[in-house]
Amino acid sequence: MMDFLASVFGSSNYWFIVVRSTAPILLVTLGAVVTEQAGIKNMALEGSMLWAALTGVLASAWTGSPWIGLAAGIAAGVAIALILGLFALKLDANAVLVGIALNLLSTGGTVFVLFSITGDKGISSSLPSKVLPMVSVPLLRDIPWLGKVLSGQNLVVYLSAAAVVVIHVILNKMTIGRRIRATGENVEAARAAGIDPDRIKFFTLVISGILAGLAGCFLSMGYTSNFTSGISAGRGYVANAAQVVAGGTAVGSIFAALIFGVTDALATFLQSRGLPPELIQALPYAVTILGFVVVTLIRDKREAARKLKLFAGKDDR
Amino acid sequence: MRDGTERRKSPGRLGLFFTNRDALEPALVTLFAAVFSLLAGVGLIFLVSKEPAQSARNFLLGPFLRTYNIYYMMIAMVPLTFTGLALCIIYQSKHMSLIVDSSFYIGAVTATAVGIHAALPAGWHPAAAMLAAGTVGGFIGLLPAILKIRWRANELVSSLMLNYVFYFIGSFIILYFLRDRNQTILSSLPFRKTFLLPRLVPNTQLHAGFLVAAVFVVLVSVFLYRTKWGYEIRMIGANQKFAAYAGLSVPTVILYSHFVSGFLGGVGGAIEMAGLYKAFIWQMNPSYAWDGVIVAMLARKNPKFVPLSAFFLAYMRVGADFMSRRGDVAFEFITLLQGLIILILASDKIVNYFKARRLQRTALARTAEARAAGAGGAE
Numbered sequence: 300m301m302d303f304l305a306s307v308f309g310s311s312n313y314w315f316i317v318v319r320s321t322a323p324i325l326l327v328t329l330g331a332v333v334t335e336q337a338g339i340k341n342m343a344l345e346g347s348m349l350w351a352a353l354t355g356v357l358a359s360a361w362t363g364s365p366w367i368g369l370a371a372g373i374a375a376g377v378a379i380a381l382i383l384g385l386f387a388l389k390l391d392a393n394a395v396l397v398g399i400a401l402n403l404l405s406t407g408g409t410v411f412v413l414f415s416i417t418g419d420k421g422i423s424s425s426l427p428s429k430v431l432p433m434v435s436v437p438l439l440r441d442i443p444w445l446g447k448v449l450s451g452q453n454l455v456v457y458l459s460a461a462a463v464v465v466i467h468v469i470l471n472k473m474t475i476g477r478r479i480r481a482t483g484e485n486v487e488a489a490r491a492a493g494i495d496p497d498r499i500k501f502f503t504l505v506i507s508g509i510l511a512g513l514a515g516c517f518l519s520m521g522y523t524s525n526f527t528s529g530i531s532a533g534r535g536y537v538a539n540a541a542q543v544v545a546g547g548t549a550v551g552s553i554f555a556a557l558i559f560g561v562t563d564a565l566a567t568f569l570q571s572r573g574l575p576p577e578l579i580q581a582l583p584y585a586v587t588i589l590g591f592v593v594v595t596l597i598r599d600k601r602e603a604a605r606k607l608k609l610f611a612g613k614d615d616r
Numbered sequence: 617m618r619d620g621t622e623r624r625k626s627p628g629r630l631g632l633f634f635t636n637r638d639a640l641e642p643a644l645v646t647l648f649a650a651v652f653s654l655l656a657g658v659g660l661i662f663l664v665s666k667e668p669a670q671s672a673r674n675f676l677l678g679p680f681l682r683t684y685n686i687y688y689m690m691i692a693m694v695p696l697t698f699t700g701l702a703l704c705i706i707y708q709s710k711h712m713s714l715i716v717d718s719s720f721y722i723g724a725v726t727a728t729a730v731g732i733h734a735a736l737p738a739g740w741h742p743a744a745a746m747l748a749a750g751t752v753g754g755f756i757g758l759l760p761a762i763l764k765i766r767w768r769a770n771e772l773v774s775s776l777m778l779n780y781v782f783y784f785i786g787s788f789i790i791l792y793f794l795r796d797r798n799q800t801i802l803s804s805l806p807f808r809k810t811f812l813l814p815r816l817v818p819n820t821q822l823h824a825g826f827l828v829a830a831v832f833v834v835l836v837s838v839f840l841y842r843t844k845w846g847y848e849i850r851m852i853g854a855n856q857k858f859a860a861y862a863g864l865s866v867p868t869v870i871l872y873s874h875f876v877s878g879f880l881g882g883v884g885g886a887i888e889m890a891g892l893y894k895a896f897i898w899q900m901n902p903s904y905a906w907d908g909v910i911v912a913m914l915a916r917k918n919p920k921f922v923p924l925s926a927f928f929l930a931y932m933r934v935g936a937d938f939m940s941r942r943g944d945v946a947f948e949f950i951t952l953l954q955g956l957i958i959l960i961l962a963s964d965k966i967v968n969y970f971k972a973r974r975l976q977r978t979a980l981a982r983t984a985e986a987r988a989a990g991a992g993g994a995e
């Protein structure tokens with residue numbers, strides 16, 4: 300077993316799959332981070348992904364263009380996020396309940412739409428949908444081991460890396476980022492400072508919708524080449540846990556998403572070793588909870604140490 | 617004229633259930649949400665069906681057109697009642713865990729094990745299975761609560777994640793320990809005869825679980841509104857900080873409310889097995905907890921209304937099933953309607969629309985009165 304694991308962790312093939320399965324989680328985690336920073340929980344990320352995955356497939360099949368599919372998918376992802384905003388912010392609904400409603404509506408609703416169009420409830424393979432292109436990166440691909448891991452990935456994988464930078468810049472280097480954090484910290488104080496909290500929250504919801512839309516399109520137009528029912532497989536929920544692990548930062552999201560990606564890819568490899576697939580499929584979700592617990596433990600400890608230091612400082616005076 | 621005392625004197629015909637307008641109006645909005653979702657369903661049918669009139673008729677009236685459909689509705693009410701009750705308790709404490717889904721599923725798996733392996737007399741056998749399933753379900757229900765108390769994990773997020781974990785664990789147990797290897801399709805070993813619940817009406821599937829569900833409605837109503845524990849649950853739901861200040865141990869309340877809710881889920885899963893099946897044959901998790909959310913919301917978190925809202929949901933399900941078998945509209949379309957119901961009922965501005973308007977009017981009238989009195993005094 301140890302030999303097997305060593306061979307897995309050494310293979311570029313494994314890490315290629317890690318990167319590939321990390322990308323969609325990374326995108327939604329970033330989405331969860333942004334809205335959470337503004338103080339609104341977007342539980343509908345799962346729904347955004349599902350509708351984006353379906354809409355992307357449908358639009359690309361009808362127009363013959365993966366790009367129009369991508370645009371339509373992202374629009375669908377944003378639409379779900381905006382519905383959440385409409386109910387949570389304008390009609391004073393509990394955002395979490397709205398999220399539950401939208402996810403319920405999306406799991407069944409996408410199947411309903413798929414069946415109404417194709418007559419099949421499980422998979423969209425009867426539609427001539429397109430996939431987003433793989434990108435072979437000129438210089439990167441020539442690096443011996445790393446090239447095999449990082450080059451030749453789907454376009455969305457590179458977009459997810461770019462998204463980390465964009466979200467980091469938005470949150471830390473721009474005025475809007477300060478406003479987002481101010482709103483998340485204290486709505487009343489933000490309002491007193493002349494910020495419109497609802498506008499800020501809507502803005503973060505749109506961003507999370509775009510990111511979840513991108514992730515959804517990747518699942519049905521890259522990761523696989525069809526829409527299947529329940530294709531998002533709880534990644535939207537994982538994102539909400541990963542967001543905590545990420546500590547609310549864009550860079551932390553990479554780490555949090557990798558936890559899931561590494562176990563998810565490992566599950567694929569372990570399955571070929573004849574281990575019970577059911578237990579292995581449970582692994583990524585279990586590890587996410589574990590990561591969550593460990594991170595909170597570390598943070599609590601650090602917090603305690605900080606407070607201790609604070610008190611010690613007072614004694615000196 | 618508009619003060620509360622006069623209103624309370626004449627509660628009207630609905631006074632049996634609603635003592636004042638503050639309770640009546642949200643109830644009307646709830647009714648509106650239910651009717652509106654059905655209308656939206658008809659609209660959807662006309663959008664996608666080739667024979668919309670027939671499909672709409674099957675959806676709305678189908679449940680009552682056939683006697684067996686009426687029994688189906690009663691059967692469908694049983695699991696919905698259990699998850700609905702479980703979520704009433706969770707919501708009363710203002711928590712949002714969906715772990716009942718796991719409790720229900722693992723409850724069914726536990727009951728399967730008891731149903732196959734335990735040698736007990738009829739009557740005691742399903743009862744023992746319910747107790748075992750309820751206990752296992754209760755402990756599963758504790759997990760998000762512990763994660764919340766100890767690590768401040770959002771209970772909804774962790775419960776959704778745990779639902780995946782337990783679904784895979786449950787199907788692993790069935791496949792590796794309880795599977796009937798002589799069957800080509802996925803199925804557990806057959807249950808013992810003693811495990812099966814008796815039928816209430818011969819030649820139908822209506823089983824004694826229906827009565828057990830009714831008993832649990834009463835039990836949970838009493839628990840929530842007539843016991844100290846229920847009061848404490850409602851108290852932390854109303855104001856957690858105040859409850860803590862009043863000397864309540866909030867973590868304890870969170871723990872046992874989750875345990876009871878998980879227990880109900882587990883019992884529901886066991887009854888489903890003993891009532892309807894001869895072996896465990898679920899290919900996937902039926903996910904009744906999500907329906908439980910709607911049942912609890914339609915019941916306005918009050919157990920005594922759970923049968924009514926479980927009936928409504930059962931009506932929708934049976935109607936959609938009847939329609940999808942005879943037409944071109946997929947059964948899944950009801951999730952769109954269910955989502956719509958939650959959206960409407962979750963929106964405070966919609967639910968409290970009349971109350972807000974009334975308060976506004978009273979406030980305006982008071983201001984005008986005060987202004988008039990002030991002007992009179994100045995003269």
